[in-house]
Amino acid sequence: MFIQTEQTPNPATLKFLPGRDVLPGGAEDFPNAGQAEGRSPLAERLFQVDGVTGVFFGHDFVTVTKRDDLEWFVLKPAILGALMEHFTAGRPVLAPSAAEDAGPIHDEADSEIVSQIKELLETRVRPAVAQDGGDIVFHGFDAGVVYLSMRGSCAGCPSSTATLKMGIENMLRHYIPEVTEVRAAL
Secondary structure: OOOOOEEOOOEEEEEEOOOOOOOOOOEEEEHHHHHOOOOHHHHHHHHHHOOOOEEEOOOOEEEEEEOOOHHOOOOOOOOHHHHHHHHEEEEEEHHHOOOOOOOOOOOOHHHHHHHHHHHHHHHHHHHHHHHEEEEEEEEEEEOOOEEEEEEEEOOOOOOOOHHHHHHHHHHHHHHHOOEEEEEEEO
């Protein structure tokens, strides 16, 4: 098994491409070891590597975030080993009991607008964000404000705020006049 790596705009995060599907049905974010416990055997294993502070699974990639005081050349061999061992053994990425997050919040009267927002995010934003090893999550739409969060390498990236405000907000406002602002979900 050959696993490629790619740098991301976030210097603390590296994208690992195992050459196979990781999570074909979506994405999962584990910003700390506690959130991975019991939910993902692979994330649990990656958090055992000293210095790993975050794990994100995309359709066909894994992004790993490290502590700022460590260098990738120190961590990369252990991470590659954990990924190879996991995938060659045929273990699941997520535990069968891993629960889905609660659905987004919005007023039923806004259903058509929410559908348009989700379609634009899915077709225009998510593919670009995935190339950088991240994902974007819709959390809600209320009184003209769209609530989104960045995950994976995009969470904590210095340019994520600019991406939300300048890029995504401008695009959504252009296509959907009811959208007045985009805010990061808390």
